[in-house]
Amino acid sequence: MNEAIVARQSSSGLGPAGIARLIALLLPVALLGGALGSQYLGGLHPCEMCYWQRWPHAVAIVLALLAFTAPPRSPRSRTLVLLAALGIAVSGAIGVYHAGVEARIFEGVTQCTATGKGLKGADLLNQIMHAPIVRCDEVQFRFLGISMAGWNAILSLGGAALILLLSLRSRRA
Numbered sequence: 001m002n003e004a005i006v007a008r009q010s011s012s013g014l015g016p017a018g019i020a021r022l023i024a025l026l027l028p029v030a031l032l033g034g035a036l037g038s039q040y041l042g043g044l045h046p047c048e049m050c051y052w053q054r055w056p057h058a059v060a061i062v063l064a065l066l067a068f069t070a071p072p073r074s075p076r077s078r079t080l081v082l083l084a085a086l087g088i089a090v091s092g093a094i095g096v097y098h099a100g101v102e103a104r105i106f107e108g109v110t111q112c113t114a115t116g117k118g119l120k121g122a123d124l125l126n127q128i129m130h131a132p133i134v135r136c137d138e139v140q141f142r143f144l145g146i147s148m149a150g151w152n153a154i155l156s157l158g159g160a161a162l163i164l165l166l167s168l169r170s171r172r173a
Contacts, residue, residue, distance in 0.1 A: 017072040017081075020166035024084040025064035027159040028057035031091070031152060038148065044140050049098040053091045053152055060087035078167060085163040092156030098149035 035054055038044045046054075067080035101107070146154070 015072065016166040016169040017078065020085075020163045021064065021067050021072055021077060021081050023159060023166070024060065024067065024081045024088070024163050027155065028060040028064070028084070028088055028091075031155060032057040032061070035148070035152075044148075049094065049101065049149070053094045053098065053149070056087040056091035056094070057156075060084040060091075063087060081163060082167055085160045085167070088156050088163070089160035092153045092160060095149045095151075095153030095156060099147055099153055102147050102149060 032054055035046070035050065039046055061084075063080050063084040067077045067084065070077040070080075140148075
């Protein structure tokens with residue numbers, strides 16, 4: 001009976017390796033989608049560290065998509081899934097740092113993030129005057145008392161750990 005279940009999971013890709021691969025794709029898609037949605041639909045302007053957290057998720061999405069080009073338990077797929085998990089964890093680590101900056105535990109970045117390339121005179125001044133001032137040490141939005149950077153840290157590090165555990169479990173199976 002158990003052999004039939006294992007064979008079915010193996011062929012459908014829904015065993016631990018397939019689930020890890022799916023999480024490696026869906027988690028960064030959801031987190032990056034949430035960040036972009038809060039910016040473009042919710043009107044929240046990201047600070048520089050918010051942008052830093054987005055890039056590893058974008059890399060993880062590409063790696064996870066590439067993992068779908070091979071069978072779930074293949075070494076190629078497993079390696080790509082683990083690299084995606086690493087990208088997700090990097091975003092989570094940046095989220096920890098960002099949440100620490102918001103809580104005044106760490107010192108944040110002090111540079112301006114507005115750019116005025118190719119602009120001169122009145123156009124440059126107009127862009128500077130209308131650019132939103134977004135500080136990394138000020139929380140724009142909290143959900144259940146946790147900032148978006150804090151949620152990114154929790155979900156990213158937890159998701160990366162889950163992917164690692166599922167990958168190790170599928171290797172033993």
